[in-house]
Amino acid sequence: MIKDVVRSLVGFVVLGALVFLPAWTFDYWQAWVFLAVFALSAAIPSFHLARADPAALERRKRAGRESRPAQRIAVAVLFSCFPVMLVLSVLDHRFGWSAVPAAVALLGDVLVAAGMVLTVLVVLQNRFAAGNIAVEPGQQVVSTGMYGVVRHPMYSTALLAVVGSPLALGSLWGLVFLVPVVVALVVRIRDEEALLAQELDGYREYARTTRYRLVPGIW
Template structure:
């Protein structure tokens, strides 16, 4: 099976899983916030990624290796991230069913915008750095990227993921689901700290890059 076919299959499976996590707890398909969220995911991530990954097939292969981590800290971070995303969707669905939150439509749409911006920028990160793999590793020909979004923070993929993570509960119309931002952000911190230990040891020029770009995740904060 070709890489593109496998990627398409995984995308379809992912959307089905998202649908189950959203509409199962909601107990109805009349969860409009869930439908808009899925549409945003498709339009801002799945479709643009087709163009980028056709131009960079090796990058597509790297991005499909999510979960195949060799480092214990990275495995913990990935499980925590996935659990946080799933938890936010499930709680958002239950919130809709039982009416725990009253989130204005404007705030829901703001959440969708944050999700869309985060996902589009994640594709930009991949376009700027072909070694932006799903797993933490250093390849033989890999070089430090210090331009584009990498000139703002050292880990732009995680920064834009955090942006989308904050937007997701709002997009789903659930104040309660915002609690899952905390473990998700913690997972990103764990991932970054462990990844930087590896990069400082194995990626030539990374130590100079650290001194050049001070912020890891959020500009002027951390």
């Protein structure tokens, strides 16, 4: 628990630095609201998950520990895009490259909160949902709840937070990072499904009945 708290505090400090250093001012209400929403949306569901299912929380922390080459490339792109996206969004706001109304910035905060909270809900619906790609002993296909809508709801909900973050910081230019993020997710999903089809009983049948992978009605 102490390690988790320290890790969270360090992460929050780094996140604050990524926002306020390029802004070069603390007079930036969009950044304060974004940081508060991000911190609360990460901490509260995680503490709940730590009490409800500690093993599932540990699986979620494995993000980045990949053995498959395609997954390592996809994760590297995803992990590098987020901080650069934040910095570009802050610079956009600082120099006025695009105009984002306050209502749209607040909508961005709602998307960030929804994405992060729903990601934990995905873990509660499927306790084998993890930060890395692996099939574990006793794992079964989950086809109900959010898994009845798309095959990879954890990525779908995370995408909400990615869309919301630039808007919350008052930027439109930050949305350009949706392109490499979506490409990386497509690569990750295709490679993940190849593994699941081979190693997880019932996954091929599930894939036939649940058509969409990431965005309902699109793909």
